[in-house]
Amino acid sequence: MEKWTELRTAYHVAKLGTVSAAARALGAHRATVNRHIDALEEELGAKIFIRNPKGYTLTELGEDLLKAAQKTDELLEDLVDRARGRDGRVEGEIKITSLLPIASVLMEPIAAFRLANPNCQVTLMSTENLQRLEYGEAHIALRAGAKPEHPDYVVQSFGRVGLNLYAHTSYLSRKGKPSDLADLAFHEFVMPAANESRLAIWSWIFDEIADLKVAVAANDPLVVREAVLAGLGLGVLSAFDAEGRDSLRAIFPDNEDWAVPLWLVTHVDLHRTEKVQEMLAHIKALQRDANAITGCGTTLIG
Incomplete structure (x- = not known):
């Protein structure tokens, strides 16, 4: 043609x-x-x-x-960036997608990227929908769960995020903290959407407790988090949800079996473009900075 x-x-x-x-x-x-x-x-x-x-x-x-x-278009744009960018800076737009509960971990890398590349706009899409990298809907995806198997994707481990059953101190002051697993039958729960209820921690709870008392059911993870913060019941939250919230209490000790893998995903055709490589470098720097994740119950590994 x-x-x-x-x-x-x-x-x-x-x-x-x-x-x-x-x-x-x-x-x-x-x-x-x-x-x-x-x-x-x-x-x-x-x-x-x-x-x-x-x-x-x-x-x-x-x-x-x-x-x-x-x-x-992306490859030509990258070629222009390389021709013009003798100072190492890139221009245009870079699109990143992630689930909303884990988007906060990207803020520090994005800030560092923007400082180095003030003429490059970052578009962050926090959505449950999987953006199709092969159609240019995103340059970089931070995904959780099973490893993506698309043949044209470059997939890199970004560690694991811990999950636990949490309660707000206001709820615990009314109901008390469960002393063991059997106590859960006497407590109220904030239930998530069906896809999240398939998480290993929920499977474990369902196996042990036949009939949970549901106070609130929600199809949005942010609504689940807000309901738990409002003291409406026990709910499964990620370490990102709990980070910096002293009013939240984990009910059980950390369990590696409940952790969810995280993956950095790019498309093979755009993986080596300058702006994608630079953004990935800033995101991966988070993995090397142990202080960035201390205390949040998250392990980010290379």
Whole structure:
């Protein structure tokens, strides 16, 4: 294919959602954008967009095209950064995704990265949804749980985060602290969404206690944390949730079997780009700084 200009135009339409927005971004006329899309679809012999009143939606072919265009755009941007960045700084945007409860661990690395690269915007997406790195939805993902198995992903261990059953001091003052496992049957619980209830610590509790008394059920981990902080019941929280909150008390001793693995994930095509490598270097520095994790019950290992 020789229609690189048309491909770039289609990429901007897909990314921004409308011809008008793409035209503004490219400094082109709407008619030029439409002509580029028509020429590209004629070259491919198939539609890449479905036109509708709200904008342009990608077809399946368009999704594949966007995947290729995203990688090309990122690699060209990195090449420009390397050509211009004789002072070692990068520009543009770097997108990071993580689960909300563990996003706080990224703040220190992001601050260090921004100090070194003030012209590079960091977009942090804290979501339960898995961003598709192969479509450029994120450059770096911090994921928890089973090791990602995508063949095009570069996956690196980022240690493990501890989990425990916690209660607020206000709850313990009313109900008392469980003295043993059997005592849990007399306590009230804040229950999480179904996916979190499959964690090893919840499996252990369910195996031991047949009928838990549920005070609050929530589908958002932040709501679970806030309910526990409000003294509504016992709840499973991460070490990140408990860090710096002296009013929270762990019910059981730390158990490595309850810890959840963390993974730094990048796409193989963008893994070696300058901005991704520099951000990874700042994040990995956290692993080497034992003082950054002392007291939070988290082990970050290389």
